[in-house]
Amino acid sequence: MKIGIIGAGAAGLAAAFDLTEKGHDVTVYESAPFVGGQASTIPVGGSSLERGYHHLFTNDEAILDLMEDLDIYDHMKWYPSKVGTYTSGKVYKTTTPIDLLRLDAIPIIDRIKLGLFAMRVKRIKDWKLLEDQTADFWLRERLGGMAYEKVWAPLLKGKFGDFYDQIGMPWFWSKIQTRFASRQGIRQREMLGYPDGSFDTIFDKLQASIKSKGGEIHISTPVIKINVVDDVATGLKTVTPDGEEFDRDFDCILSTVPSFSFPDLVDLPFEYKERLSSVHYLAAVVVILEMTDALTDFYWMNIADPDIPFLGLIEHTNMLPKEWYGGNNILYMTNYLDREDPIYALSQDELLDLYLPHLNKFNPKFQRSWIKATHYNALSAAQPIIGTNYSKVIPDHRTP
Template identity: 30%
Template structure:
């Protein structure tokens, strides 16, 4: 049985790896349009070294991701370290790593700090079923739990920065999921926040997965332009690429929904339209390679409206600079909606504007500190889910026979990260293999 997997990001690689590992007799081929695997988790040459295009970290609670890393022989390349988090508020930096620092946070009154702490504890300890949160506005929910002053000073600026101002219809599930994940980074015994990374970044994991797939008799095609998924009588029968038509028994697509819709002109117009209706956040991110560190914080959350970044992530407060060309790496991300003109500005204008805003945070900053600089853009980074619209998430089993969709829009309420993607890839591969009824005893697919 021949199975095609379209998309060579971590999700597509995880699906293909699990299929080749568990599916005896399965012929798996993965197609990636770019000349490099990894997608948004990929790397690039920068500042004399190889660095992640975007920032990533591993938490000690990322069990599936760490298990996958171990399976492909990279366990000894993982490094964990205590990290610090800060806030930039009204022109000043404040530490916000420990509960004590939260309770000392000067911009809030004592009662507001207590209510902020209560909001975090409420999410961590008392919410086990997230489904009721889907019906609640994140704004109203946060005001009810933490009060309006806390909302206006902390949550509203963070939500504005994350959702490019368009969070009025975002459910409370988002904040709950984020708080639960961030709090899982804490070493409860030591009272410290621990984060980890792979030496060489996720690109090393992508390369190891490629080797494992080929070792399991799978094939990986880079620079592969899939023009169309050929559909006959409402059944996917193969792929049309630059090399012509190739038949496949099953096709699994891991791309964003809009890209998937363009590949299936033979599907119903109603289904294709439902895919194009799924909104995504994009990102514009300025990466700086500096000759010195800016602050002791791995993550700086920004609640100062004078600075437009979503945050400031200094990854070399986690990663030893010697692993990334000896530079101090600072990522300045700005999440954007599709109609934000920032996404269409030339790199030079973005560099100039972002550096001016960075100087608002660090008045001593000088351009002479910059060893290298790069603007990265990605159109599809994170799918947006609206209040009570989880039902609109596309199903894995599409209306087209033998055609399956597995992408990040289905991971909700988990946030898109290495752990959630690899967990989902493993689960989907297992479910599909069960559906195909392929194991060591049988190679036949179940009836449609």
């Protein structure tokens, strides 16, 4: 079959790899001038660095299996992660269960409840039993107290904003399962995966394999329409890098664009379109700082403080060698927010003016002069709002 794929992110390239392996004639179109989507990279200090922070957990089996199929599994390396949480004006180490017992921002009884609650959620095997309940309701009812108000409530509100009380409990359940799966040893240290050479290693090998089997990948070539004849998709209309519109026939079309963008490409039955539009996506803004000094000792900093205008700090070089990036310390400042949020419209300099004064809360010695370079990236579809009974609103992959 001749198959056209819209999007050269992880999903599009993985599908193209699988389909070319099965002997299909595949062409991939990507509107951006690069492949990789949200895991695409920029050059930093002689190496490649993801525009948005990325790592793998030990149970990310689909990607690990893909790397094995690509014969690059040995490029995945595992590193111990150090996690902190900022709450009540202080940074706490929250890497292991023992660390939770030292979280004196909440009473000792709530610290114990926090750990026991996580164990209780871990023992739940069937997430479908939780589908009709929100995480907010479930945590209030079964955890409650300061453990919820000082830890989980601020994190939910920080990640989902006004939608925090709509998030289905299966989302929270999956996070607990993932975290526990990545913990090893008697101390329960979390191990995270990162490929040698960045995630480019995966995308480069995918592209090489696809092209070696006759597949095509066209970047800077947006798809503007899915051509349809008698209710059957027959091809794609694209715009070439030179600005010319071009039609190409296909037997099958695979789209990997966000749900809210897909209806712009093709007329769809009302009910199917309604199901697509029923899922709201949050955007993300990510600021990357190349710095002379490390801000903290932690790789991942949860921020449970509503007065801080970003959700998290990820210090990439507190897990990976800074020598990979010309000796610079790499810090991601990240935020999820609605596309209508005024922060989403801010420029890089405006974001820095908003964010940087808060970094002294994590390290009083921080100075703006530490910053050697800044990179900014905005994503329009970073996080879907996964509400209750979410599995029931997901449309079939095959359009009507």
